[in-house]
Amino acid sequence: MSNALSKSRYISAVQCAKMLWLKDHKPDVFDESYLNQAVFDAGNEVGDLAMGLFGPYTEVPYGDLGEMIRMTKQLIRKKTPIICEASFSQDGLFCSVDILKNIGRKHVELYEVKSSSHIHDIYLDDIAFQVYVLHQCGYQVDRACLVYINNGYERIGELDLSGLFRIEDLTAVAYAKQPEVEANVESFRTVLRKRKEPARDLGACCFSPYACGFFPYCSRHLPKPNVFDLAAVQLRTKLQYYRKGLISFQDLVEAGCLSSSAKLQAETELYDLNAHIETDQIAEYLKNITYPLYYLDFESFQPPVPLYDYSFPFEQIPFQYSLHYQKKKNGRLYHKEFLAYPYDDPRRAIAERLCADIPGDVCVLAYNMSFEKSRINRLAELFPDLREHLLMISSHIVDLITPFQKKWFYCKDMHGSYSIKAVLPALFPDDPELDYHHLAGVQNGAEASAMFLKMRFMDQETLEENRSYLLKYCELDTYAMVKILQKLQELTKE
Numbered sequence: 001m002s003n004a005l006s007k008s009r010y011i012s013a014v015q016c017a018k019m020l021w022l023k024d025h026k027p028d029v030f031d032e033s034y035l036n037q038a039v040f041d042a043g044n045e046v047g048d049l050a051m052g053l054f055g056p057y058t059e060v061p062y063g064d065l066g067e068m069i070r071m072t073k074q075l076i077r078k079k080t081p082i083i084c085e086a087s088f089s090q091d092g093l094f095c096s097v098d099i100l101k102n103i104g105r106k107h108v109e110l111y112e113v114k115s116s117s118h119i120h121d122i123y124l125d126d127i128a129f130q131v132y133v134l135h136q137c138g139y140q141v142d143r144a145c146l147v148y149i150n151n152g153y154e155r156i157g158e159l160d161l162s163g164l165f166r167i168e169d170l171t172a173v174a175y176a177k178q179p180e181v182e183a184n185v186e187s188f189r190t191v192l193r194k195r196k197e198p199a200r201d202l203g204a205c206c207f208s209p210y211a212c213g214f215f216p217y218c219s220r221h222l223p224k225p226n227v228f229d230l231a232a233v234q235l236r237t238k239l240q241y242y243r244k245g246l247i248s249f250q251d252l253v254e255a256g257c258l259s260s261s262a263k264l265q266a267e268t269e270l271y272d273l274n275a276h277i278e279t280d281q282i283a284e285y286l287k288n289i290t291y292p293l294y295y296l297d298f299e300s301f302q303p304p305v306p307l308y309d310y311s312f313p314f315e316q317i318p319f320q321y322s323l324h325y326q327k328k329k330n331g332r333l334y335h336k337e338f339l340a341y342p343y344d345d346p347r348r349a350i351a352e353r354l355c356a357d358i359p360g361d362v363c364v365l366a367y368n369m370s371f372e373k374s375r376i377n378r379l380a381e382l383f384p385d386l387r388e389h390l391l392m393i394s395s396h397i398v399d400l401i402t403p404f405q406k407k408w409f410y411c412k413d414m415h416g417s418y419s420i421k422a423v424l425p426a427l428f429p430d431d432p433e434l435d436y437h438h439l440a441g442v443q444n445g446a447e448a449s450a451m452f453l454k455m456r457f458m459d460q461e462t463l464e465e466n467r468s469y470l471l472k473y474c475e476l477d478t479y480a481m482v483k484i485l486q487k488l489q490e491l492t493k494e
């Protein structure tokens with residue numbers, strides 16, 4: 001067991017000291033599915049790019065801690081002006097500074113880089129800890145700043161780092177937090193010395209600022225399902241119920257405190273009720289759907305650093321779509337698809353293909369249409385020559401989520417959710433053809449985005465293999481819509 005506090009361990013402990021203890025004493029109960037590798041990768045990419053923000057720099061290579069610290073001292077001694085990943089340690093405390101300006105005479109400025117367009121409170125703790133460690137090492141921190149993403153930056157031509165990044169001077173806040181850091185360090189060390197698991201009740205810290213991977217372990221004593229499984233209830237309200245002892249679905253239903261949709265979820269699961277179906281509402285909704293009918297689904301990715309001209313940080317860039325279509329009700333099913341190669345801006349090609357594949361005056365079905373509409377409208381903005389056709393497509397989209405979002409159809413296996421990943425298995429429980437888990441390589445949208453981003457670095461053979469995974473995944477999304485619509489039509493048959 002280690003008494004050492006690195007910056008990341010300190011940040012974990014600020015969120016919850018029990019998390020720090022569990023990391024050391026029971027690492028095997030951590031649920032890895034809570035980790036988001038894509039976010040981690042994006043952070044690394046932004047960090048690498050930001051290194052050049054102040055001109056030429058020297059990077060301390062990641063590796064043996066002692067070696068990183070030794071090299072940092074040497075670089076400071078040699079008056080190296082900009083040092084990236086400058087590493088410091090004193091009395092069991094350790095941190096690496098993303099960008100360190102070496103002013104001389106033991107005066108420095110530190111810059112913490114985040115792949116985010118907002119300043120979150122936890123970043124202040126992060127910076128305050130670094131200032132504390134550097135002081136312990138005998139340095140005077142003249143400035144402590146956060147470097148984060150300016151989401152108003154539009155790339156045109158070469159990347160302009162000074163436009164892409166914002167710099168916020170947090171020196172005053174970091175200094176004001178020094179007594180708190182000192183007290184925290186003391187208290188976290190006391191926790192680490194304990195043999196017994198610290199008592200800590202579930203609370204907001206389990207979900208924010210980061211979802212804690214120890215939650216399944218810490219909530220193992222709760223009945224299943226419980227208040228935290230309610231889908232249509234805000235976290236704050238769930239925690240209020242929890243603190244009042246309203247934990248099981250039985251408690252919640254008996255207390256009569258739930259909204260109609262949360263009550264529907266709780267009662268359906270608790271009493272094993274049959275599906276709730278409002279056929280009149282569904283029949284009315286189905287009148288909006290006309291033939292020929294096109295089923296459309298996009299995949300997109302959100303690079304924090306804009307890769308293409310006329311794009312913004314974190315902009316959703318569509319790179320793929322699947323399109324099923326039927327000329328008449330119950331008619332033959334056709335399929336078209338588009339998947340960009342990862343090297344060039346995919347937007348012009350996708351816009352052209354959409355216009356070629358979808359006539360402007362047909363009904364288009366999407367699941368959660370705000371996404372498809374917003375992407376098509378953005379393409380219309382970018383390509384005035386295709387604008388009219390694209391806007392026609394967008395204006396004819398009907399949302400297949402509506403009957404499920406409005407609870408006109410609800411069954412217990414949806415567990416309060418109306419996402420297509422919940423609706424599909426609930427409607428077709430034992431159909432391997434409609435089971436995302438049977439897909440190789442890519443099983444959800446996040447994996448599809450991550451895959452497309454990684455494709456830039458793949459050899460041709462691996463790239464083609466992964467393209468086939470993406471094509472199959474996206475095809476299932478629209479095929480699922482075909483089957484879901486069919487089911488709704490069957491439910492409303494006289």
Ligand code: SF4
Nearest residue numbers: 016019206212215218
């Ligand atoms: S689940 Fe909650 S109580 Fe348990 S370690 Fe994580 S934050 Fe702490």
